Amino acid sequence: MKREEKIRANLRGLTQSAPPKLAQFAQWIQDNLHQVAFNSIRGLAQLADVDSNLVTRLVRELGYGGFDAFRAEVQQIVQRTGASYGSRARALRDRSEADIYAEVISASRENMNMVTAPESIAGLDACIEPLLTARRIYVVGVRSCYSIAHYLSYVGGMAFENFQEVPSVPGAILDQMCATGPEDIVIAITYEHYSAEVVRACQVAQDCGARVLAVTDSYNSPIARNAWKVIQLPMAGPQLLPSLNSAFLAVELILAAMTARSAGAADKVSSYEDRITRFGGYTEDGGVTSR
Missing domain, CATH: 3.40.50.10490 (Glucose-6-phosphate isomerase like protein; domain 1)
Incomplete structure (x- = not known):
């Protein structure tokens, strides 16, 4: 099964079997998967209007050791499928400068490491x-x-x-x-x-x-x-x-x-x-x- 299909299948499973709040958030991620690539835990929680702990819980339910591993996998999917520049710009809308700066710096370091x-x-x-x-x-x-x-x-x-x-x-x-x-x-x-x-x-x-x-x-x-x-x-x-x-x-x-x-x-x-x-x-x- 392809990487994106596997993630989406696991998210669908959570929407059907998880407690209400987690199920609703899993559905939101299904509809906004590309946002994971461009956000921190806090940024994603703000966009989805949920608590940061719920983001961490979802990641663990999906089988990842941490949010960074989940985001890295989604980043590869987004990079491969070519998210539009417009969607990238929209993903920056209303995010705090501190959050954006931190993510740009973190991603740049990872790019350099690779x-x-x-x-x-x-x-x-x-x-x-x-x-x-x-x-x-x-x-x-x-x-x-x-x-x-x-x-x-x-x-x-x-x-x-x-x-x-x-x-x-x-x-x-x-x-x-x-x-x-x-x-x-x-x-x-x-x-x-x-x-x-x-x-x-x-x-x-x-x-x-x-x-x-x-x-x-x-x-x-x-x-x-x-x-x-x-x-x-x-x-x-x-x-x-x-x-x-x-x-x-x-x-x-x-x-x-x-x-x-x-x-x-x-x-x-x-x-x-x-x-x-x-x-x-x-x-x-x-x-x-x-x-």
Whole structure:
């Protein structure tokens, strides 16, 4: 039985057999399951107008050791099924700032823990040498993921010759992908809802023989299915959009590891920095150089 179906089946059982208050709350959770992913015990109790102890009792009746385990499972369901951004925004309505801050911080820490787990680091590490030896590296990301793509391409371009500039004009993504080949790597970044431009870019690059490194939220992502390698991003949190902090950390780990293994990266960065400084690209203010 699938995870969500099992949870809902257990909730239905409670609505039929539990004492009235617990049964009513189980029905409310049935109707508002996605709220579990975005709330603490107290936040969920406030939304459902019940006592916090009832939340804890329900979780135990469902067979979980604690609320965090239940919420983590629902977060995976919500992430996989792609709750709308509108529903994420509505879930934040009328919650206290202190509660939201605490949940964002907690989720961010968990995301970081998952990205830095040994198996995740091993997956990242397997990409480093091929990236260093690739003829060209293209980075593709649009909308919210454009910031990650631009950062990776910009910083990568400072240190390495093979990073290509991220396209910023209409049609340029397709133009780049048509020029790829077997010696190239395309780093594609997208999550549910998956950007059509990025999915199409991967298809074109693969048709041209390029390797695709998919940076995405799920192994079921359309860019992960035929990818050379996949970096799965934990993106939990109550934010308006799925959290991108894990994506930035993954990118920074890649760049740092590539630099550590490159004989010429440091000199190339220094040369870049000297040029920008020479022509006034950095402003001196009180003895501190701002970037």
